[in-house]
Amino acid sequence: MPRFGWEATVADAPETQQTTSAVVEAAFEAQAPGIKRAAVIGGLASASGIALTATSGWLIVAASHQPVILTLLAVIVAVRTFGIARPVLRYAERVRSHDSALDLLARRRVAAYQALVPLTPARLGRRSRSDVLTTAVEDLEDLVFAKVRVVVPVLGLAVAAVLTVLALGLFVPAGSLVLVAVLLAQVGVSALGRRMELAAQQDWLRARAEVARTATLVTGYAAQLRGIGAGPQSLGWVREAHLSLSVATRRLARARATGVALGHVVTGVGTILAALVAHWAMGVGLNDAVAAVVVLAPLAVGDAFVGLPDAMGAWARARGSEARLRDLLDQPPAVHDPAPLPDPLPIRGISPLPGDAGLPRISGGESSGSGLSIDVTGVAARWWPEGQGAAYDVGPVTLSIGAGEHLVLTGANGSGKSTLLAVLARHLDPAAGSYRLGGVDVTTVPLAEIRAHVAVVDDEPHIFASSLRENLRLARPDADDGAIEAAIRAAGLAGWFDSLTEGLDTMLGTGGRGVSGGERARLALARAHVSNRPVVLLDEPVAHLDHATALAVLADAHRAFAGRTVVMVSHRPDGLDGFDRVVDLAELADT
Amino acid sequence: MRPIDPRVFQALPEARRIMAGLGALGVALGVAAVAQAFAVSAVVVAVVRFGMPGAPGLLTALLALAAVFAVRATLGALNEAYAARAGIRVSAALRERLLARWLAAPVDRMPPPATASTLATQGVTSVEPYVARFLPAMVGAVVLPVFVVVTIVFLDWVSALIVVLTVPLLPVFAALIGRATQDHTERRWQALTALSGHFLDVVRGLPTLVTYGRAERQAESIRTVSEAHRAATVRTLRVAFLSSAALELLATISVAIVAVTVGLRLTYGTMELGAGLACILLAPEAYWPIRRVGTEYHAAADGVAALGAALDELADAPAGVSAPAIPTRFGTDGVSYRYPGTERVVVDDVTLLLPGAGLVTVTGPSGVGKSTLLELLAGLREPTAGVVSAPEAHLVGQRPLLVTGSLRTNLTLGLDTPPNDDALWSALDEVGLGDDLRALAGGLDAPLGDDGFGLSAGQRARLALARAILSEAALVLLDEPTAHLDDRSAGLAHNAIQRLARTRSVVVVTHRPELVELADAEVRLGGDRG
Incomplete structure (x- = not known):
């Protein structure tokens, strides 16, 4: 198995924090050596193009002296060679650069994924986590493909430029000086173009995001908008966003247009200078065919530089992607793990961890099929570290939940219900107070151990592009088909399941069978059921369902988890019959 | 979709002008490249044959070259700027047309939200290179090779x-x-x-x-x-x-x-040196425009697929709802509804006569199509049988829409002329929300998060009710407006609904017996319908 740098780092690192930052760095720093090789090949292709123009010019001028054809043979061979070499080398560069970029993408994806794991879910934002994750995936791809769009042309042109300057310098040193000036001017033009792109880019990205936001609002809520007669108004928002985008695009296009125009100006001025130098050199005895080469050189180089403004644009864009990705990945985890496990984590389900000394264990629960007690004393928590938001997002609160009790946590939206649930799930460290699960202080037990006792169902459960069986079995890898089927029926999916012709082999998710919002919520409940975990935390599991479906799902959840400890966050006061206790968070606050 | 589809120009009239404009610019650039070939060969000949008979003057040749490069620089910059603007213009027009179509068609004709959103965002954006790069490249590929060949004929x-x-x-x-x-x-x-x-x-x-x-x-x-x-x-x-x-x-x-x-x-x-040199510099210009089409097509491939999908959406027959004269009596006549692609009839032959003002409650077990009936009355769905005659209605669904923005923005959503602050506060007071919200910093300008973040479910429901009170719709449709409210708040809301029904026709789906008691009429769906 090939080994990557980060694996060794993970195994050797004594501290979680260091491990995390090493993995984060790998997500940005992993290199693919093939890209540089591809760039050199691309440089040779560009150099062949330049040489093709130069040798052709030489040939024509030399031929016009009506020499014996044999004396031209060497140049004819050279023209032919360069003519064939250019497309062949360009092909090799393109295949190699894309291959290397995809290799790099594979490595960085693994590293970025590893960096995301300890940040999940608390550091992904409070809402629309799947959107945050989608953006991260896209940014990573942009960043990697910027290598093909920036490094390959820039490095390649540098190679071609050096070769051209050296080759011309052999015959006409003054001519190569003109070429050096042309190249320096091209570098200046590119730097200017990049600066202008960067300056215009922020507005452009913001405008583009606003267009996406308003368009998604309209597509996501078309019926609701029409229902209240706000259709025209919402189209107005989209139109406004388009206006800002149009303004921002003009500014961005100005950067590109300036690069293109100045590129032509540099080539033109360079050709004129070269013509004057050639004229002077012929006066001191330069061969006229070589003089033709001197005149044509800046033109040939200019042709090779045509793609540079685009490369500068890609470079500027990649900077934005990198900044966004860094903001996400450079966060400290929201929970401190008293005993991080060696990587990779073994699958545990609920089986106890192999013995390691000194740390308390959680006992009971899983074997008896009954829940664990939860004791929260004076717990307060905040999503962001101190300084970013001074006040607590929840608490301090005190709450005791008996083993096997079914409790509903209500309260105004934004009052901290989900924050408290995140603490119970060990997604978030308590900033104050103590949290005991099954009588054990959670901050003294390995994170994985606590989490292995808790199943969490949130309001955006993900259905993987896989079979129904695998979608549920991920909650407990040793679950057999019987247990999986029982969980499906317990979650109120019996009718749906019986209608599937392929049973547990039915493919779900992207490219598979679509599932409705109610089925999705129930599949998440079935997952929690399969897991056999003694504590089940439900975070508004029915928030996106209509009234009738919501009531039915809640009733099924209540039945399915009999015996286990259930804490459900809900902002609906109805449909809670059968739960042992309904508690308003406001009543729990310590005074 | 085929690379060039005549539907593009029907659905996007601006694409025709853009293709012509950018195509012309592309041709002009090609012509400038031809001029450059002549100027460069003149400069080379002027240098290597300096002072010989028949050679062009060096100064003249250099001036011509400078002029050609100035023209190329200008045209190149124009082309770049125009292409970017044209791309945005086309994608904006396509997006607005697509969204307008979805906002006008029955909801079940709209693709699923995820598909629709992808098409309206990245999908439409990927059309930009197709219109701004590929189509003009096609123009160049047709015109320029001919022009170059004709030029070469004069030389050799x-x-x-x-x-x-x-x-x-x-x-x-x-x-x-x-x-x-x-x-x-x-x-x-x-x-x-x-x-x-x-x-x-x-x-x-x-x-x-x-x-x-x-x-x-x-x-x-x-x-x-x-x-x-x-x-x-x-x-x-x-x-x-x-x-x-x-x-x-x-x-x-x-x-x-x-x-x-x-x-x-x-x-x-x-052969003359000048003519020979010009021929060799010109010849590649005949092949390049054709090769460019291949390159641009590679970059526009995503756009072609997205454009095909968007055109299919736009090609679907429009809703066919010609704004009818406002009916004097409204209601439904033998209306049935079946979700497309399913056999089950959700709403089965419902006839309903609604008063010009008054409160009608709709009750029945879950799954009998109560919400669907409201959507039929609101014109969001097209009945599979029967007739709906209703004025423009205001429908408050089970998950009322709240957008990121101020309290005021949310209260006045859908209103043509926003009422003054007093009217807004009195509507909030009527649903018992005034005191809660006066406490917010910023009052009516207080920002609400995405989906009303910061408000409780009950507050959200009452805010939507206040919005219904503020609307000028003659028909107000409410779907479980008080399901999330405690009894006290529900009582307040029920009174507000009753007051609303004095001047307007109000249809409420509810399972609250207190509200049913306040109604002028009750419609029971399912089971013992009749």
């Missing part, structure tokens, strides 16, 4: 003949390569889509994987699948790159044939 008919004979080989060759690899490429793309989706699928499911302790194990599968993706992608790209290399080689060989004949005639002294 032999070279022109070689170009005329070889230029058509490029599109023929491209078509042959395309056909030979089509099946192969399509099969690969399907496999590729599945592989490239894997990482996104795993990352989006990360919260679930973390919950069940399965996250770390996926790193290995990400590596394996990414490697498989790499291998499959490179195989596909190889074909694409090989065909563009083949075309470049073909063009180079053709130019080389021109160069050899020119060189031979120069050697025999039957």
Whole structure:
């Protein structure tokens, strides 16, 4: 198995924090050596193009002296060679650069994924986590493909430029000086173009995001908008966003247009200078065919530089992607793990961890099929570290939940219900107070151990592009088909399941069978059921369902988890019959 | 969709002008490139034949060259700026038309929200390179080779003949390569889509994987699948790159044939240096526009697929709802409804006469189509049988829409003329929300988060009710407006609904007996309907 740098780092690192930052760095720093090789090949292709123009010019001028054809043979061979070499080398560069970029993408994806794991879910934002994750995936791809769009042309042109300057310098040193000036001017033009792109880019990205936001609002809520007669108004928002985008695009296009125009100006001025130098050199005895080469050189180089403004644009864009990705990945985890496990984590389900000394264990629960007690004393928590938001997002609160009790946590939206649930799930460290699960202080037990006792169902459960069986079995890898089927029926999916012709082999998710919002919520409940975990935390599991479906799902959840400890966050006061206790968070606050 | 589809110009009239404008600019750039070939050959001849009879003056040649480069720089910048603006203009127009269509058509004709949102955002954006780059390149590919050949005829008919004979080989060759690899490429793309989706699928499911302790194990599968993706992608790209290399080689060989004949005639002294040089510099300009079409098509391929999907959406017959005269009596007559693609009749032959003002409650067990009936009355769905006659209605659904913005923005959503603050507060007071919200910093300008973040479910429901009170609709439809409220708040809201029904026709779906008691009429759906 090939080994990557980060694996060794993970195994050797004594501290979680260091491990995390090493993995984060790998997500940005992993290199693919093939890209540089591809760039050199691309440089040779560009150099062949330049040489093709130069040798052709030489040939024509030399031929016009009506020499014996044999004396031209060497140049004819050279023209032919360069003519064939250019497309062949360009092909090799393109295949190699894309291959290397995809290799790099594979490595960085693994590293970025590893960096995301300890940040999940608390550091992904409070809402629309799947959107945050989608953006991260896209940014990573942009960043990697910027290598093909920036490094390959820039490095390649540098190679071609050096070769051209050296080759011309052999015959006409003054001519190569003109070429050096042309190249320096091209570098200046590119730097200017990049600066202008960067300056215009922020507005452009913001405008583009606003267009996406308003368009998604309209597509996501078309019926609701029409229902209240706000259709025209919402189209107005989209139109406004388009206006800002149009303004921002003009500014961005100005950067590109300036690069293109100045590129032509540099080539033109360079050709004129070269013509004057050639004229002077012929006066001191330069061969006229070589003089033709001197005149044509800046033109040939200019042709090779045509793609540079685009490369500068890609470079500027990649900077934005990198900044966004860094903001996400450079966060400290929201929970401190008293005993991080060696990587990779073994699958545990609920089986106890192999013995390691000194740390308390959680006992009971899983074997008896009954829940664990939860004791929260004076717990307060905040999503962001101190300084970013001074006040607590929840608490301090005190709450005791008996083993096997079914409790509903209500309260105004934004009052901290989900924050408290995140603490119970060990997604978030308590900033104050103590949290005991099954009588054990959670901050003294390995994170994985606590989490292995808790199943969490949130309001955006993900259905993987896989079979129904695998979608549920991920909650407990040793679950057999019987247990999986029982969980499906317990979650109120019996009718749906019986209608599937392929049973547990039915493919779900992207490219598979679509599932409705109610089925999705129930599949998440079935997952929690399969897991056999003694504590089940439900975070508004029915928030996106209509009234009738919501009531039915809640009733099924209540039945399915009999015996286990259930804490459900809900902002609906109805449909809670059968739960042992309904508690308003406001009543729990310590005074 | 085919690369060029006449529907594009019907659905997007601006595309025609843009194609013409950018096409003309592209042709002008091509003409400037021809002029540059002449200017450069004049400069070369002026330098190497300086002072000889027949050679152009160096100063004149240099001035001509400077002029040509100034023109190229200007045209190049214009082209770049215009292309970017044109791209945005087309994507904005297409997006607005698409959204307007979805806002006008019955909701079940709209694709699922995820599909619709992808098409309206990235999909429409990917149309930009198609319109701003590919279509103008097509214009250039048709016009420029002809222009270049005609120019060469004036210099040297032999070279022109070689170009005329070889230029058509490029599109023929491209078509042959395309056909030979089509099946192969399509099969690969399907496999590729599945592989490239894997990482996104795993990352989006990360919260679930973390919950069940399965996250770390996926790193290995990400590596394996990414490697498989790499291998499959490179195989596909190889074909694409090989065909563009083949075309470049073909063009180079053709130019080389021109160069050899020119060189031979120069050697025999039957041709002028200036004409020969110009021929060789001009010849590539005949092949380049055709090769450019291939390159731009490669970049616009996503756009072609998205444009096809968007045009299909726009081509669907419009809703066919010609604004009827406002009926004097409204209601439904024998209305039935069945979701498209299903057999089950959700609403079955319902006849309902609504008063001009008054409160009608709709009750019944879950799943009998109460919400669907409201949507039929609101005109959001098209009945499969029967007639709905109703004025423009205000429908408050079970999940009332609240957008990111101020309290005021949310209260006045859908109102043509926003009422003054007093009217807004009195509507809030009527639903018992005034005191809660006066406490907010900023009052009516207090910001609400996404989806009303910061308000409780009950507050959200009452805010939506206040919005219904403020609306001018003659027909107000409420779907479970008080399901999320405690009894006290529900009482207040019920009174507000009753007051609203004095001046307007109000239809409420509810399971609250207190509200049913306040109603002027009750419609019971399902079971003992009659």
